[in-house]
Amino acid sequence: MIRIAAVGDVHFDRQSRGRIRDHLEQISQEADIFLLAGDLTQTGHLEEMNVLAEDLAHAKLPVIAVLGNHDYHLDQEDRLTTLLESKGVTVLEGTTATVQVRDTLVGIAGIKGFGGGFPGACASEFGEIEMKSFVRHSRIQAQRLREALLSLDTTYKVALMHYSPVPDTLLGEKLEIYPFLGSYLLGEVVDEAKVDLVFHGHAHKGVEKGTTYGGVPVRNVAQPVIRHVCNIYVLDKQNGLSQSPGPVFSSAAIH
Numbered sequence: 001m002i003r004i005a006a007v008g009d010v011h012f013d014r015q016s017r018g019r020i021r022d023h024l025e026q027i028s029q030e031a032d033i034f035l036l037a038g039d040l041t042q043t044g045h046l047e048e049m050n051v052l053a054e055d056l057a058h059a060k061l062p063v064i065a066v067l068g069n070h071d072y073h074l075d076q077e078d079r080l081t082t083l084l085e086s087k088g089v090t091v092l093e094g095t096t097a098t099v100q101v102r103d104t105l106v107g108i109a110g111i112k113g114f115g116g117g118f119p120g121a122c123a124s125e126f127g128e129i130e131m132k133s134f135v136r137h138s139r140i141q142a143q144r145l146r147e148a149l150l151s152l153d154t155t156y157k158v159a160l161m162h163y164s165p166v167p168d169t170l171l172g173e174k175l176e177i178y179p180f181l182g183s184y185l186l187g188e189v190v191d192e193a194k195v196d197l198v199f200h201g202h203a204h205k206g207v208e209k210g211t212t213y214g215g216v217p218v219r220n221v222a223q224p225v226i227r228h229v230c231n232i233y234v235l236d237k238q239n240g241l242s243q244s245p246g247p248v249f250s251s252a253a254i255h
């Protein structure tokens, strides 16, 4: 049994100090791993990420993150990654992390991901150079996630991304923007790699729960969706996926 705390889209700015730090003690008591699903900052500014990195430096459990589109806005993603890693956070981008939880190995493959849409309404690698490059980025992101997932040889496999691999968790968002919220290519590789659980963010107006076409549970943990500091999920090979009972962080609800 493993317990995963997860949240996305915390969108830290210069005034956010303490928003996570004040809850880290409780998170580390109730979870084994803390995952952050991108859009860690508001505009991708180093000072914004520094506020978050200083909060996370107090963590007593492994913290693993991917970046989101907001973190790329100022083209500083490499410096933001270095900053987070200097405070002990593992940042994944087509890469993996393995965490030993008691007698179990948990593998996490992470990537930002990208848009492109879902069957019946997706963009294709055809026409103008801008269109081809948009869809190519999505395809390459999915390929890199595939390689990372297939390299894992662990009891549990978790995929962490910013963009959605399924349309289910986008319910509530405008249909017209689905192609900017995720890609079916991410869902396909999740199914191929027989992942146990997927986390994503990005869809602030979506819903928490979804499933890939192959039956893998997907959780949209964008903070505006879960309305808490984080959610805690319990994954058990025998009993499947459950959510930690009760409103674990009700006192810290975000409205």
Ligand SMILES: [Fe+2]
Pocket (backbone or CB within 6 Å): 009, 011, 039, 068, 070, 202, 204
């Ligand atoms: Fe966001």
Ligand SMILES: [Fe+2]
Pocket (backbone or CB within 6 Å): 039, 068, 069, 070, 162, 201, 202, 203
């Ligand atoms: Fe986003």
